[in-house]
Amino acid sequence: MSAEAQKQAAAEVAVAKVESGTVIGVGSGSTVNLFIDALAASDTRIEAAVAASEASAERLRGHGIDVVDANRVTELAVYIDGADEINRHLQMIKGGGGALTREKIVAALSKRFICIVDESKRVTALGDFPLPVEVIPMARSYVARELVKLGGRPELREGFTTDNGNIILDVRSLDLSKPLHREQELNNLAGVVTNGLFALRPADELLVGTDTGVQRFTAA
Ligand SMILES: O=C(CO)[C@H](O)[C@H](O)COP(=O)(O)O
Numbered sequence: 703m704s705a706e707a708q709k710q711a712a713a714e715v716a717v718a719k720v721e722s723g724t725v726i727g728v729g730s731g732s733t734v735n736l737f738i739d740a741l742a743a744s745d746t747r748i749e750a751a752v753a754a755s756e757a758s759a760e761r762l763r764g765h766g767i768d769v770v771d772a773n774r775v776t777e778l779a780v781y782i783d784g785a786d787e788i789n790r791h792l793q794m795i796k797g798g799g800g801a802l803t804r805e806k807i808v809a810a811l812s813k814r815f816i817c818i819v820d821e822s823k824r825v826t827a828l829g830d831f832p833l834p835v836e837v838i839p840m841a842r843s844y845v846a847r848e849l850v851k852l853g854g855r856p857e858l859r860e861g862f863t864t865d866n867g868n869i870i871l872d873v874r875s876l877d878l879s880k881p882l883h884r885e886q887e888l889n890n891l892a893g894v895v896t897n898g899l900f901a902l903r904p905a906d907e908l909l910v911g912t913d914t915g916v917q918r919f920t921a922a
Pocket of ligand 1: 731732785
């Protein structure tokens with residue numbers, strides 16, 4: 703089964719977990735696109751969604767689903783999003799699509815975070831995928847030097863600007879064996895908006911598309 707088919711299967715199981723009449727959070731990326739399409743094709747009629755990217759908002763609206771500003775809600779029933787890597791504690795690296803900051807905000811607003819992935823995203827240790835760090839443009843060189851001091855190899859994501867008008871540094875070689883500590887440490891660097899480690903707010907449930915069906919996990 704292709705990764706695409708695995709993503710589709712996980713997305714469809716996630717749709718079944720969404721209740722009509724609720725306001726939900728919707729992440730971004732190719733797996734989430736499949737979720738949005740599957741939600742629109744289902745009998746589930748949500749009240750509205752808070753979207754983690756302009757691209758997701760546009761896709762939702764294209765299906766006639768209302769998109770509301772995050773400032774208009776106090777809590778979301780559930781957040782559905784993908785990941786670039788996820789471990790058995792359901793801690794993740796996210797931000798391959800550059801939407802990490804808004805994804806973190808929507809995740810923080812949500813009672814439950816359901817992560818949907820194909821099986822290539824499950825890892826025993828986080829860190830093969832370069833860690834995205836969103837940085838205010840003025841701080842680019844400073845933050846890059848600090849990341850090097852921490853053992854990382856940052857690389858500017860060329861020609862890319864986030865929905866918030868910032869840049870992304872993709873960082874290889876950082877030791878991510880203590881993700882909670884690392885997430886906080888990186889966020890403490892002046893000029894960092896946030897980083898793609900989701901350890902302080904891991905997923906509550908993981909749906910993995912595999913060749914033998916969708917496997918469900920909760921944090922180990
Ligand atoms: O964090 C993300 C975007 O910022 C995505 O969830 C992540 O990159 C996974 O994407 P895909 O579903 O396309 O594999």
